[in-house]
Amino acid sequence: TGLPEVLEVRKLACFRPLKVPSNLLILYSLRVFFSPMLFQIDHFGFAEDRTFKQRYLIADQHWKKDTGSILFYTGNEGDIAWFANNTGFMWNVAEEFDAILVFAEHRYYGDSLPFGNKSYTDAKHLNYLSSQQALADFAVLIQHLKNTIPGTENTPVIAIGGSYGGMLAAWFRMKYPHIVIGALAASAPIWQFDSLVPCGSFYKIVTEDFKKSGAGCSETIQNSWAAIKRIVDTEKGLQWLSHTFRLCSPLKTKTDVINFREWLRGTWIYVAMVDYPYEAAFLQPLPAWPVKAICKYLKNPKLPDRLLLQNIFQAVNIYYNYTGHASCLNLTQTTTKSLGLRGWSYQACTEMVMPMCSDGINDMFEPQKWDFHAYSEECFKAWGVRPRPSWIPTFYGGKNISAHSNIIFSNGGLDPWSGGGVTKNITDTLVAIMIPEGAHHLDLRSNSPFDPTSVLQARLLEVHYMKLWLQKHERVKTCPK
């Protein structure tokens, strides 16, 4: 049942070994595929009947027909090869699960562009960028794989994803339980919507990370905002600031200054997200425990403005220039180019409306209320669309998800996104795993000798639950009909 015939899988190229830090154990050769023209650009309407090619990666060295499973990475907002390289967990457990690994690229990211280089032209071309369309792609892809890879017809599939991909994994199990027997949703802030959680939790957790990582650290950042205000008051100060921060484009206008402050805020957020216990290169190449490394420069919150801001630069410089290769700092390039920030900006302006606020008391940021109206105006200016803040909870259930089953929600205590995550068991089969020493989906990364015990335990538990689902599946399979 399901798909049209034809559907010869086309192997376009052998995958070139990826340049990865040595602590990532890419033991397999990974093959790149593009789906046949199977994927409707619009799964939910029929006026647009064109199709597109979705990219996906497959590693099947450990696949065993009779006992195996498919571990399916629900790709999120970026290049799928980059995610495959930062999801060592799947590679580490492939043999244990006799598994085929599949990494599916999310539409509108990487090479999976529905309208080629016109995909981002306007709201009309972007109209098919949504979580629902992506989940439908995954469903069609899995049916396609089962129809074309001999022996996989009855192979159970488990969805795995992190961050937005973790939300997709959880939602995939909720909406397509006939296609995946369970989901590992790592650092998936499925409740970071509407008023399901306090809008301040995110910045509070970022602040706590910096507090924990060095005396005076969060206070120094807290004091930096006023210092900047005072410095940029004069033309000379503005020049000094641009020079001190080695900015590629010097600050000139008020908007530049606003962007600068937002860039700083973003930097602290990103560092907190990737506060991993070892050297890694996820969003940027970084030392082990980068927040600690940064806080070494931020011990004295009482320094005069210029000295304090010079220290802030040293701190920021760790995030943007750990390799020492950057000749200047660019406010618009905040992470690896593999991350699709443009697409995410559109998604945040449509479905993915995550209210955020800071008060400057419980957090180290400038006070900023959640202003939906202003947010909506900005979205309309940027993309010609209006966000719909209650659609995600309406469609995916908000906090009322107990009717579903077989989802692991893992969260890191250091991860700002954990504030919007599921951190307590909901039922026997909707379980939460907390990793107090973990940053953003640390559990999905490859095993490392530097891993804290909590993440090793988390991975063991995850494997345990996944095996339970598989056992149950096989028990059902062998029962007489």
Add this chain to the structure above:
Amino acid sequence: TGLPEVLEVRKLACFRPLKVPSNLLILYSLRVFFSPMLFQIDHFGFAEDRTFKQRYLIADQHWKKDTGSILFYTGNEGDIAWFANNTGFMWNVAEEFDAILVFAEHRYYGDSLPFGNKSYTDAKHLNYLSSQQALADFAVLIQHLKNTIPGTENTPVIAIGGSYGGMLAAWFRMKYPHIVIGALAASAPIWQFDSLVPCGSFYKIVTEDFKKSGAGCSETIQNSWAAIKRIVDTEKGLQWLSHTFRLCSPLKTKTDVINFREWLRGTWIYVAMVDYPYEAAFLQPLPAWPVKAICKYLKNPKLPDRLLLQNIFQAVNIYYNYTGHASCLNLTQTTTKSLGLRGWSYQACTEMVMPMCSDGINDMFEPQKWDFHAYSEECFKAWGVRPRPSWIPTFYGGKNISAHSNIIFSNGGLDPWSGGGVTKNITDTLVAIMIPEGAHHLDLRSNSPFDPTSVLQARLLEVHYMKLWLQKHERVKTCPK
């Protein structure tokens, strides 16, 4: 959580008492509402940001805040007032459930037209007619009701529907279990797709109905096809046929004859669907057990062509002219105008692709294979769209739905659609109820002294399961958090 504020429910008019057969117990005054402009025309894309008004009917005389529930009719392809009038079951049980009854009209039917009288203009305007969009409307409507009717915030909702509406009820529970605690899906052929069931089952069941209802009956119909072929071979025969059947427009072309045969086939199907044990007026005003009434004219399959076809006319005339008011028979008006056949034709050409075939051996129809290619061509000609035959099973799970819960699938043994229905229990909470003497969703109709025991038992069972869901819901509610 969920919806924007504002949202004053606008009571547009008091409902005029509906003209209904006396055996329908409409004990309540029904109020008509139009939703505020809440309903996105496109729930799944953001380029089309306009909204529309959905019509819904409410009866709340039996509503009790602390113990009550909401029984929510998931409207299908027609005028919602007509469905409300033919769903006496809900009226009969309203008091027992302290319930608010809600009947929600399906978009593109009745008065719920997204683009007003332009809604059916072309494929572009029809693009938002789909089951997914309709389910999203229902979800938004329920949230709206809970936000605006005081005391309903925590009221459990049960979805109820018949036929396509029964599919919607089942799918609503599958996709939105956070919104409805369970669903009664009456005569819902959720498996009449792709190759989930044999394409011949439908016509086979129609044939069995006629076989059971009188000796010689199905054979007479079976023989009529060849008789028609012989008669229309001459111009005179064609005239005789048009005259004998009192057709409003005489048959002239080959296409007319094809349409005539299809009209006959459709007539037998419709009569089988509404083979109720009492006088009723669902698709047309009809006597009790209309198939039996028809078969009284079809006792002698061996008659010469003209005599046989005269009898066929007498039979057909029961369906089209039981009231005696029809001055001629119109091939294009086969059912009540409340049924939205045009919209359904579009839906059948997009999502709702239900393969049908006959072989003339196991059924009384002319042999006709399922020809997807020809079907697709016709759809493209008629609507400018191509059907996607595997999308419904991909999206809603096909036969693999055991991960869901709290759905009652009821089916009538006389109903041709039962061939595509769930007629055996899948799990403890996905249960099937068979009504051997029932036609199309007889169980949803009002209690009648002529009801066979099997439908009375079915209704009791349905109430029993619905109460179980409510009990469980209340148990969960009263547990300490």
